[in-house]
Amino acid sequence: MTPPELLNPTMSRRVFIGATAxxxxxxLFASILKTDNELIKIIDxxxxxxxxxxxxLTDVAEIMIPKTDTPGATDAKVAPVLDGLMVTWANDQxxxxxxxxxxxxxxxxxxxxxxxxxxxxxxxxxxxxxxxDKAAFTAQTTQLSINYRRLKxxxxxxxxxxxxxxxxxxxxxxxxxxxxxxxxFEKVKRGETL
Amino acid sequence: MTEEFDVIVVGSGITGGWAAKEFCEKGFKxxxxxxxxxxxxxxxEYTDMxxxxxxxxxxxxxxxxxDEGRYAxxxxxxxxxxxxxxxxxxxxxxxxxSYPEDKPFMWxxxxxxxxxSITWGRQSLRWGPKDFEANAKDxxxxxxxxxxxxxxxxxxxVESFVGISANxxxxxxxxxxxxxxxxxxxxxxxxxxxxxxxxxxxxRLIIGRAANLTEAKTQHTEVGRSPCQARAYCQRGCTxxxxxxxxxxxxxxxxxxxxxSILTDSIAYSVDYDEHKGKASGVTVIDAKTKQKRxxxxxxxxxxxxALGSVQILLNSKSQTFPNGIANSxxxxxxxxxxxxxxxxxxxxxxxxxxxxxxxxxxxxxxxxNYRHEPSEQVDFVRGYGYQATAQSRKMTGTTAKxxxxxxxxxxxxxxxxQWQFKALMYGExxxxxxxxxxxxxxxxxxWGIPLLHIDAEVKxxxxxxxxxxxxxxxxxxxxxxxxxxxxxxVPADRHIVVGNRTHEMGGAVMGSDPKTSVLNKWAQSHDVAxxxxxxxxxxxxxxxxxxxxxxxxxxxxxxxxxxxxxxxGTL
Ligand SMILES: Cc1cc2nc3c(=O)[nH]c(=O)nc-3n(C[C@H](O)[C@H](O)[C@H](O)COP(=O)(O)OP(=O)(O)OC[C@H]3O[C@@H](n4cnc5c(N)ncnc54)[C@H](O)[C@@H]3O)c2cc1C
Numbered sequence: 013m014t015p016p017e018l019l020n021p022t023m024s025r026r027v028f029i030g031a032t033a034x035x036x037x038x039x040l041f042a043s044i045l046k047t048d049n050e051l052i053k054i055i056d057x058x059x060x061x062x063x064x065x066x067x068x069l070t071d072v073a074e075i076m077i078p079k080t081d082t083p084g085a086t087d088a089k090v091a092p093v094l095d096g097l098m099v100t101w102a103n104d105q106x107x108x109x110x111x112x113x114x115x116x117x118x119x120x121x122x123x124x125x126x127x128x129x130x131x132x133x134x135x136x137x138x139x140x141x142x143x144x145d146k147a148a149f150t151a152q153t154t155q156l157s158i159n160y161r162r163l164k165x166x167x168x169x170x171x172x173x174x175x176x177x178x179x180x181x182x183x184x185x186x187x188x189x190x191x192x193x194x195x196x197f198e199k200v201k202r203g204e205t206l
Numbered sequence: 207m208t209e210e211f212d213v214i215v216v217g218s219g220i221t222g223g224w225a226a227k228e229f230c231e232k233g234f235k236x237x238x239x240x241x242x243x244x245x246x247x248x249x250x251e252y253t254d255m256x257x258x259x260x261x262x263x264x265x266x267x268x269x270x271x272x273d274e275g276r277y278a279x280x281x282x283x284x285x286x287x288x289x290x291x292x293x294x295x296x297x298x299x300x301x302x303x304s305y306p307e308d309k310p311f312m313w314x315x316x317x318x319x320x321x322x323s324i325t326w327g328r329q330s331l332r333w334g335p336k337d338f339e340a341n342a343k344d345x346x347x348x349x350x351x352x353x354x355x356x357x358x359x360x361x362x363x364v365e366s367f368v369g370i371s372a373n374x375x376x377x378x379x380x381x382x383x384x385x386x387x388x389x390x391x392x393x394x395x396x397x398x399x400x401x402x403x404x405x406x407x408x409x410r411l412i413i414g415r416a417a418n419l420t421e422a423k424t425q426h427t428e429v430g431r432s433p434c435q436a437r438a439y440c441q442r443g444c445t446x447x448x449x450x451x452x453x454x455x456x457x458x459x460x461x462x463x464x465x466x467s468i469l470t471d472s473i474a475y476s477v478d479y480d481e482h483k484g485k486a487s488g489v490t491v492i493d494a495k496t497k498q499k500r501x502x503x504x505x506x507x508x509x510x511x512x513a514l515g516s517v518q519i520l521l522n523s524k525s526q527t528f529p530n531g532i533a534n535s536x537x538x539x540x541x542x543x544x545x546x547x548x549x550x551x552x553x554x555x556x557x558x559x560x561x562x563x564x565x566x567x568x569x570x571x572x573x574x575x576n577y578r579h580e581p582s583e584q585v586d587f588v589r590g591y592g593y594q595a596t597a598q599s600r601k602m603t604g605t606t607a608k609x610x611x612x613x614x615x616x617x618x619x620x621x622x623x624x625q626w627q628f629k630a631l632m633y634g635e636x637x638x639x640x641x642x643x644x645x646x647x648x649x650x651x652x653x654w655g656i657p658l659l660h661i662d663a664e665v666k667x668x669x670x671x672x673x674x675x676x677x678x679x680x681x682x683x684x685x686x687x688x689x690x691x692x693x694x695x696x697v698p699a700d701r702h703i704v705v706g707n708r709t710h711e712m713g714g715a716v717m718g719s720d721p722k723t724s725v726l727n728k729w730a731q732s733h734d735v736a737x738x739x740x741x742x743x744x745x746x747x748x749x750x751x752x753x754x755x756x757x758x759x760x761x762x763x764x765x766x767x768x769x770x771x772x773x774x775x776g777t778l
Binding site: 075076077078080082084093097100101102103105106138141142145146148149150161164165168169170172173174175177178181182183184185186187188189190191192193194196197200201 | 255257258259261262263264265266268269270272273389390391392393394395396435436437561562563564565566567568598599605606607608609610611612613614617618620621
């Protein structure tokens with residue numbers, strides 16, 4: 013079910029591109045960049061998702077966590093990891109829920125723009141997902157809201173647990189310091205002794 | 207494997223490892239019986255060398271576990287089931303226990319070689335003289351038959367082998383030992399500690415006392431241990447052997463002697479009793495895989511299967527002399543079940559340190575020892591509480607995974623280094639109540655035909671009053687600490703507090719001088735059966751406020767020394 017506020021034709025058409033321009037990263041699956049609407053179209057079938065679903069997933073994840081001066085969701089292989097998790101982690105209900113969510117996003121695109129999600133221009137896709145995000149946390153009881161929030165949480169989890177999102181992660185710090193100035197902190201991070 | 211030994215130790219966790227080491231080093235052929243699987247050290251099951259992106263399923267346990275109702279209590283405890291450590295916890299679906307419907311009890315177990323020594327938090331605190339005097343003083347529970355002085359040399363003994371990093375704080379309630387150098391307190395913790403010392407006569411914030419090697423001495427390197435690398439991944443197992451576990455420390459020491467035999471996948475079903483000799487003759491085990499029963503004989507039996515595990519074995523060991531379970535002429539087996547209680551948590555931001563940073567992950571928190579031993583006019587409860595506290599690093603700003611916001615602007619602010627925050631969690635002493643008890647379920651059995659342990663325990667008025675006062679005290683502490691945006695959470699008086707939640711379950715075979723009211727004497731030796739000892743948490747007559755495992759270790763080493771003397775004298 014689509015939340016009513018998203019079906020509202022007066023929905024703001026403000027383009028929501030975020031702070032920086034859209035920068036394209038290449039996912040693990042074989043793909044082509046549709047230059048007309050800057051969409052990465054996935055050609056491969058995943059272990060669980062269809063190419064069409066992976067295309068939406070990759071795009072939605074990148075809208076949520078775009079590449080900026082730091083890596084984005086596509087760089088962090090969020091869609092392929094999520095595809096794998098559907099096989100190794102998700103139960104049947106979650107599998108169904110995620111398929112449904114991607115389908116609902118497509119339906120939302122059709123209802124709002126009279127076009128499939130993958131047919132939308134880049135700005136419209138970003139605007140739609142941004143509005144969906146707002147609506148999902150306002151009207152929390154609709155099925156779309158529940159499904160979207162779950163998908164978002166997982167996308168964030170996969171991204172923020174990725175190597176790309178954790179460039180400062182140190183497996184073996186070797187020592188704990190609790191009282192460092194900024195310059196001492198930077199020095200220790202570089203592996204230099206104090 | 208020969209089936210006759212000098213000593214049988216049931217359980218290979220913190221206490222079983224100690225019993226095994228002590229007996230083996232004293233030259234006794236020792237058999238350790240462990241219900242769980244074998245683990246090497248380092249083990250292929252350790253995940254401490256994995257980065258977040260390398261953990262199975264990005265550290266999420268398969269959802270099928272939820273569907274199948276597996277690890278339900280662990281989930282209740284931790285909120286989420288994670289793949290980095292789940293292998294070191296027992297699944298209560300596979301290993302069920304029972305409790306009254308309205309009084310859930312949390313029994314967190316680790317069924318594998320090493321037991322919960324793999325996953326423990328390593329906070330290693332001595333009890334103070336007043337802790338051993340409390341029962342006699344206020345009349346709750348059975349008076350302790352030992353005092354601090356009896357254990358002091360054994361604290362020294364176990365601490366030097368374990369390697370405890372700590373500061374000598376000079377606090378009566380928390381006696382000092384011969385420690386390794388302490389971990390550093392963060393700038394904010396130092397600030398809070400100073401403010402507390404200035405403002406209060408009684409409350410002190412100190413660095414936690416960790417069973418992690420800040421430096422490796424000969425007795426540590428001899429068994430292959432090396433210093434802590436400040437990763438705080440201890441629960442995943444430590445390839446460096448930097449924290450104390452049976453796998454890294456006591457079992458390797460025992461193995462070196464060639465006196466150790468270990469039997470894994472073998473569930474101690476009962477301690478067998480020889481009616482003619484009036485002694486325990488050995489242990490009957492059930493093979494966890496084939497479900498076949500076997501018997502092993504020994505001159506001395508040490509039960510170290512964890513407090514409730516040992517109670518279950520005692521109650522299930524029925525004979526003509528002991529129809530209600532071995533060593534149970536008093537009827538006290540199973541009674542006085544305790545755990546630490548927490549019902550108050552508080553936290554707040556500490557401003558003024560925005561220019562300061564931390565590096566590394568310290569594997570221990572800070573600690574506020576119990577300052578309420580003495581009755582005071584302001585309060586109407588007995589005993590007291592301390593707090594586990596921390597401000598070891600700045601909070602991260604987090605992400606909008608569960609709130610509105612996506613896109614570049616949101617991403618730019620996500621997971622950045624944020625404010626310093628100080629938080630503290632109360633650890634209160636639960637009184638030893640006779641009617642908090644564990645018994646064998648009359649009808650329900652596990653897949654090995656062993657009656658389920660039924661645990662019926664609740665906190666009462668004294669603990670509820672403590673929680674209210676602990677919240678008031680914490681408010682004062684946070685104010686003195688200079689905290690802003692403070693939050694104090696207190697469990698409402700009408701909400702059930704799940705006993706067992708702190709994983710410090712104790713009692714069930716308490717020590718005491720009177721065989722009519724207690725199960726064990728001052729050596730943790732059965733009053734009824736001279737060659738049977740119970741040295742895990744079951745023997746504790748009260749629970750104090752300190753994390754208890756160091757005290758179990760001291761009691762175990764002391765009991766083993768005593769039993770060894772009796773063995774050498776031929777008395778056992
Ligand atoms: C997450 C966590 C954090 C903790 N933090 C701290 C802390 O900071 N400080 C502290 O002092 N304590 C802490 N504890 C508690 C500590 O782990 C226990 O007090 C300690 O492990 C008890 O030692 P034990 O030998 O009695 O039992 P365990 O270590 O649990 O070992 C018992 C062993 O007996 C085996 N066993 C059980 N039944 C049978 C049977 N029938 N037959 C054969 N074998 C059997 C089990 O498989 C297990 O290997 C923590 C525990 C957990 C889980």
